[in-house]
Amino acid sequence: MSKELKEKVRYRLKEHSHIFTKEKINEQELRFTVARIVEEIRIRERLQLDENGSKKIIDELIDEFMGFGPLKALLEDKAVTEIMVNGPKKVYVEKEGRMLLSDITFENNQHLLYIIQKILMPTRRHVDELSPFTDVSLPDGSRVNIIIPPVSLIGPVITIRKFIKDFSSIEDLVTLDTLSRDMADFLIAAIRAKLNIIFSGATGSGKTTTLNILSGYISARERIVTIEDTAELKLNQEHVVSLEARPGNIEGKGDITIRDLFRNTLRMRPGR
Structure with missing residues (x-):
């Protein structure tokens, strides 16, 4: 149920595009709007969703819209030096020199493509079937490579080499x-x-x-x-x-x- 509800919220948020065209997204305004849409859908479709369930979905959507959704925790983890997304269900990390399969997943290819568009939004880069790969940098200097189908046979792939700030001299x-x-x-x-x-x-x-x-x-x-x-x-x-x-x-x-x-x-x- 949560996947379908999130998709509906994402679709409805297109009516509130002004929130995302500002130089900096107002988290309070976004949270209020998302909460209102979730409640409207819950009442209209008579969903069995309690307060904790609503809060969990709202928090996950806010993380997605304010940052990069499921990738947020990995980007904030200083022990992680590289993130490798092999389609929506396999996310590997390099941590302390070891390659590990994380417990992070995306809902489906569309969810992963949505996060890719979020990464590309501040840049002049794009990906589509005619131009299926590109390189960009995040504001902190981390390097990102993106490649999508039809070139990738396993779904969208993201590789993030994080910028390490620990060395200054x-x-x-x-x-x-x-x-x-x-x-x-x-x-x-x-x-x-x-x-x-x-x-x-x-x-x-x-x-x-x-x-x-x-x-x-x-x-x-x-x-x-x-x-x-x-x-x-x-x-x-x-x-x-x-x-x-x-x-x-x-x-x-x-x-x-x-x-x-x-x-x-x-x-x-x-x-x-």
Whole structure:
């Protein structure tokens, strides 16, 4: 019963789209509206739903509309470094270096697709049958890859690599044996000497984290221009211009490539 009720509430909320077009959703207004719709449906359809049952459904819907529904707990869990959604009924996590099957599930493919649209809403990215995959970043810097049918044969798939905020200085990397003291000193000297450096390595090996930390040794007097396919960098300077490539729209028009952006940066007086 709860699945059908939630679907009906989601449909009815389309009549209240003004709530979601604001810069920040008013949780109190949303909760009031959801509670009213749930009560109207309960009375009209004579549902056997007590106060605790109503509250549970309302709370789950609020979590869904305010955040990313079932993913909320995993995103807030600092011990989880990666989240892998393999269709609506299997959600794996990487926790303390181990791959584990979580107890998190989605109701069905439509529920999962709804959460995907929530993730994509603040971005210019989209997924559909013609463009079934994309990469985006969450506001906290976490990287998200999305791929949907027909390319995925198991339903919508989401992979989230969470942005780890625990490392703020090169001393943290030395303490963790990610770098030796000599390596750290060499890289700092290379940054200050404006040498070209390539950061490479396997997924999750710390490339972005290391780059973010080392950027702190670039002089504040320099203008930094970054170009990314999917924005992930969180540099420490204030004088930073961040550029992100853009895929084409549904008609395949309007795409802006990394090459286009690089050509433009030549006229932006970049120091780095």
